Amino acid sequence: NAGVTQTPKFRVLKTGQSMTLLCAQDMNHEYMYWYRQDPGMGLRLIHYSVGEGTTAKGEVPDGYNVSRLKKQNFLLGLESAAPSQTSVYFCASSSYPGQAYEQYFGPGTRLTVT
Amino acid sequence: ELKVEQNPLFLSMQEGKNYTIYCNYSTTSDRLYWYRQDPGKSLESLFVLLSNGAVKQEGRLMASLDTKARLSTLHITAAVHDLSATYFCAGRDGGSQGNLIFGKGTKLSVKP
Numbered sequence: 411n412a413g414v415t416q417t418p419k420f421r422v423l424k425t426g427q428s429m430t431l432l433c434a435q436d437m438n439h440e441y442m443y444w445y446r447q448d449p450g451m452g453l454r455l456i457h458y459s460v461g462e463g464t465t466a467k468g469e470v471p472d473g474y475n476v477s478r479l480k481k482q483n484f485l486l487g488l489e490s491a492a493p494s495q496t497s498v499y500f501c502a503s504s505s506y507p508g509q510a511y512e513q514y515f516g517p518g519t520r521l522t523v524t
Numbered sequence: 525e526l527k528v529e530q531n532p533l534f535l536s537m538q539e540g541k542n543y544t545i546y547c548n549y550s551t552t553s554d555r556l557y558w559y560r561q562d563p564g565k566s567l568e569s570l571f572v573l574l575s576n577g578a579v580k581q582e583g584r585l586m587a588s589l590d591t592k593a594r595l596s597t598l599h600i601t602a603a604v605h606d607l608s609a610t611y612f613c614a615g616r617d618g619g620s621q622g623n624l625i626f627g628k629g630t631k632l633s634v635k636p
Contacts, residue, residue: 443623450533452612452626453567468623500566511555511616513624515567 412436414516416501422522423491431486431519433501441504442484443468443513444476446497453500459484491523526551526617530627537603537634545611545630547596553615556589556596557624561610570611571598603634 417432433442440461445453455468459478473495475487484503488495498520502513527550537543547556555574559567571580573589573596580587584607586599596613610631614624 450628452628454626455623458623502567512557512569512572514569515559517566 416516433484435503439503443502444486445500526625528627545598547613549615555616557614559612608634
């Protein structure tokens with residue numbers, strides 16, 4: 411049982427390049443999330459999904475797109491990377507909120523945009 | 525919209541001392557979460573507090589929730605170096621699919 415995994419772990423991009431971050435979970439969770447973590451800012455929600463085929467905007471969605479084609483996967487895309495997107499990105503998943511709604515986090519992806 | 529504030533943001537403690545981290549939130553939140561993050565690592569769930577008066581303990585850490593005061597506390601008893609980490613609290617925003625809103629974190633450093 412791997413829990414939540416993220417690919418890649420590290421990446422360096424040049425301004426204007428694009429990339430996709432992959433999140434996978436094997437806990438059969440309905441809900442999945444993408445956060446970014448910046449020094450002194452805590453975690454801020456980028457986008458989330460409440461089930462296969464659904465996505466919604468979080469607090470800081472600009473410059474990102476997401477897709478949830480399969481229940482176990484949640485992809486985060488950067489179409490044209492900017493230095494302001496240098497951050498650590500965390501994916502999380504949780505079961506249906508009728509329960510404790512605890513979120514389980516992946517190991518993170520450290521992205522640098524130069 | 526739910527806002528979550530932690531204090532202090534930085535805490536330097538001596539081993540063996542006790543201290544409390546405070547988490548205030550602005551509107552009703554039916555659940556309160558505490559997470560731990562070690563440097564360069566992911567977030568690890570510590571406690572989930574589901575109701576007013578809830579108290580949970582794990583080792584030297586004890587978390588409590590007062591929904592009337594909109595306050596949760598994380599109490600550290602007889603700190604040891606291994607507790608050095610950043611601690612986050614998070615509330616559930618009932619107005620937006622119940623997403624979690626995180627505080628900025630408290631960086632705890634326990635010195636011998």
